[in-house]
Amino acid sequence: MKRITSIFLLLLVTASASVWALGGGGAGSAPPEDDTVKVTLKPLDDTSDTYGWVRIEPDKFSVGANRLDPNTYYAVYLVNADAKQPMNDKAVRKSFGDGEFKFQTKLQEPFGGEWDKVVIYRRPNGEKDDTDMVAVLEGALE
Numbered sequence: 745m746k747r748i749t750s751i752f753l754l755l756l757v758t759a760s761a762s763v764w765a766l767g768g769g770g771a772g773s774a775p776p777e778d779d780t781v782k783v784t785l786k787p788l789d790d791t792s793d794t795y796g797w798v799r800i801e802p803d804k805f806s807v808g809a810n811r812l813d814p815n816t817y818y819a820v821y822l823v824n825a826d827a828k829q830p831m832n833d834k835a836v837r838k839s840f841g842d843g844e845f846k847f848q849t850k851l852q853e854p855f856g857g858e859w860d861k862v863v864i865y866r867r868p869n870g871e872k873d874d875t876d877m878v879a880v881l882e883g884a885l886e
Contacts (some may be wrong), residue, residue, distance in 0.1 A: 781855075783862060783883040785809060796845070796881045798862050800855050805831065809845040809864055809881055817867040819877065820847045822859040831862075836871050859885055 785796030785807075796809030807820050816839050820831040830836075832849050839845040845864070861884050865877040 785881040785883040807847040812839045812843045814841045814843045817871050819865045821863045823863050824860045
């Protein structure tokens with residue numbers, strides 16, 4: 745029985761070494777090139793524990809955030825030094841009961857470098873009223 749176990753272990757080690765030598769086993773392989781841009785959104789209030797992310801793919805723009813005020817309206821804006829504009833005509837969403845926020849839109853053309861950052865604004869007056877908006881998260885576009 746010891747001899748069979750020893751032979752089995754020897755075969756196992758030899759096979760593993762062969763796979764490793766041929767580049768298998770997951771080592772040394774680089775991931776394929778990806779056109780996805782990822783941006784971290786940071787809170788503008790130092791005492792806040794909110795956080796978020798932006799993912800820009802060739803045909804899709806996605807935003808997510810957590811620990812926001814629950815059941816509150818938020819809007820996604822693109823901002824540069826001179827202007828700001830909503831991401832699209834339906835950029836306002838209500839956060840879920842647990843404070844999670846998600847926004848996604850299709851891109852009709854490649855995302856340009858006209859904008860400096862993405863900003864999530866809290867809309868205290870609801871979905872249709874953008875007065876008194878307050879920026880809560882932002883992330884720089886590079």
